[in-house]
Amino acid sequence: MGSEFEPIVPAYEKIEGGLLGNVRLVWKSFTTSLSLLENARLAFPLLMYFVIKLCIALLYLVSVREPLSSFWAIFLPGTSGEVVSHYPEHLLLMQVILRRLDIFLEIFVHVLFQAVTIALVAAALAGERKTLGSGFRLSASRYPHLIGTVFLSSVSIQVCVLAPDLLLRHLLGPGSGEIATAGAIILGLFAQAFFLYSIPAIIVTRDGLFRAIRKSFSLTGRTLLYTYLLVGIPFILTVPTLLLSFKTRLIAFRLSPEVLIYVLLASELMQLIATYLIVSASTVTYIRRSETEGTE
Amino acid sequence: MKEIRKGKGTSLLPLSVALIAACLMLVAGACGEREQNPRYAAEKSLFNARKTRDRLLQGTVASEFIDQVVDNYRKIVQEHRSSMKQHEGLEEIVVTAQIELAELEFRAQRFTDARNDFEEAAELAQGIPRARANAIYSAAVIAELMEDTNTAIELYKRFYGDYLNRESLEGTAAMNTRYLITPLKLSELYLGSGSEAESNEWLTAGKAAYDYLIENASDTAIVKEMHFNLLTCQLQGKEWQQALETIRELRARYREPADRASLWYLEAKILLEGTNEPQKALERFLGLSEELPDSREASIALLSAGNIEFSRRHYAPAKQLYQRLIDRFPDRTAEVVEAEWQLALLAEAQDNWVDASLRYKSIYTKYSNTLQGLEAPLRIAENYKNKGETDAANAAFNQAIEHFNGIIESQVSQSVKILAEKHLVRAYTEQGKWTxxxxxxxxxxxxxxxxxxxxxxxxxxxxxxxxxxxxxxxxxxxxxxxxxxxxxxxxxxxxxxxxxxxxxx
Missing domain, CATH: 1.25.40.10 (Tetratricopeptide repeat domain)
Structure with a gap:
């Protein structure tokens, strides 16, 4: 056990060395992030968002009658509310519908809770005490910048995810599905890595939208492998449930459509863990880098 | 580096955990609320019943599970039939379950249950005409298959009364054109039970319905089907000249190879069996097999041509025609086995028993599950019996009995088993094994x-x-x-x- 005054966050280590060295550093950032959870307040914003997601899932699950089923059908153009209200379609379409709703939630809601987490993590690192309320107030004051950066990162990620599929389909024909998926994941994570530090920049150093993005690109460019691993390793946590969500029909017909509810719950839980790791570790990295070498 | 303070936030952890646990329980419990919606609950039961049924049909679960699948379907019907009118969409699910139950029983060759359950489905589907029509018609077809003529007649008549009156004719044709052959079915069933007058009455009713649709139906596919049904009426009523006239008309109207082939074949058949002009019929059959060699009728035409030559004792050309059929259409088993049978008969007619017996043996070895394959061993035994060669006849009968028992024990359809059982009894009686x-x-x-x-x-x-x-x-x-x-x-x-x-x- 360290003494009461021993810092939880380790001193900055220069990011260099090969893959193993970077993995070790990323691992340290994650353990630091997890050790910060001794202050449970840090987990609360993302837990709140998790609860919101569960409530939405709950609302979906009980919507087997009109007019609620028609509301969900809005997310599936060409499908009527009646179709969504039938069994097993109701459960088969659940993942697709909630994922589409997630796009809006990510941009307008999730970012707010991520920003609060970043504010709390930054305060904890600085040894300050920040209430949830002040975290929300700070995040709300930076809301337009936050929406802007999430919007731009989402568009970039979408482009990177779709580009390999379109390109390979054009070059290799329809049999290129697996290569395209691998390409989409690699490029999507790249795009996410370049925008990774933009929200910490908006919250911690109060940067504007474009300055934050520029800082993020610059920092990622200098720590490419490290940052790529920072987003890539938590992504691995979500892969099993992601793969299961691709096999909805198989799960429904081989096991039971109800299993899809558990897949959804597991998926949300993994997302929660992965998001906390990424948000917290990126904030730790951003602050340490700003303190020692600046970010520009 | 500043220390991190551990403040009041720590006390939020149990609260957070409790909140999440409550949400998880709510989500899991949400399934319960959905069960309270009867339509949704019935859909879920139907989905599960279908899943087990599909496994059964794919052979991934043992056939003994059929009773369980049947029970699953029955439970859906029993549970929801009393309230099916009170909830939107529930009636369709109950009727679907009942029809799928009957279909499953039909596939399992439980014909009596299948027929009864289709009749039950017809009762349940009072508000769903399409399902009701399907249920009554299916029950009638099964009754016919079971050779339960009276029930079949009763059901077909019920179908005719409900769905083939003038007002609903076109709608019924749009559901399924097969429904329109109901008058022909009734005519055939009455003819089979010896009531020629009633048979003719139904032919007249059929003609009226087909004429009406030919005049009034807007769908050309339905009109075409009705033309052919009308022709069938004429053939069934033995109105040969009228039928030939209709064929000429239809040949001018429908030029598709499949239509040409079937009309050509029908014309030859009328010339052979109706107007008794075998030479003209022979020419038509040969013409068809040469002009439209890819048609389904080409092989049957060759067989018919061979039969004409055989009946005229023109053995050499007959043999040539049968052989041509075997060489040209080796994958058309029904025609090939019949040609082989005819070649054996031909050898017998030419007093060449060695060749004939070899052919019979070849037939029952190669095509054991066909009618000819079942008939062949008895033919051999009867030949020895007729010649007074008792030992050889007994040996042949015993061999035939063994052959039939083998088929009965094997995995073949019920209809083949029934046929083999009939032949087995025949073998015993012909051998004098009466007990x-x-x-x-x-x-x-x-x-x-x-x-x-x-x-x-x-x-x-x-x-x-x-x-x-x-x-x-x-x-x-x-x-x-x-x-x-x-x-x-x-x-x-x-x-x-x-x-x-x-x-x-």
């Missing part, structure tokens, strides 16, 4: 409960015991059993008559 024949006859009604014709076996067995074995007591006992098993039927009445006759003796 074995009678015992076998008595086993069959229980072994094939859905095949109604086997119920007559009681009369046959009684007759064997009385006439061949001189055992009147056993004959009377069998007739009594028959009366008890099928009370109130024509069969029971006949059994009673026979019983009284024997008792008087």
């Amino acid at each position: 074995e024949a009678a015992d076998r006859l008595l086993e069959l009604p229980d072994r094939y409960p859905d095949y109604i014709r086997f119920r007559d076996n009681y009369l046959l067995a009684a007759s064997i015991f009385e006439q061949e074995l001189g055992n009147n007591e056993r004959a009377a006992e069998i007739l009594r059993i028959c009366q008890t098993r099928y009370p109130g039927t024509e069969l029971a009445l006949e059994a009673e008559r026979q019983y009284n006759r024997i008792k008087v003796k």
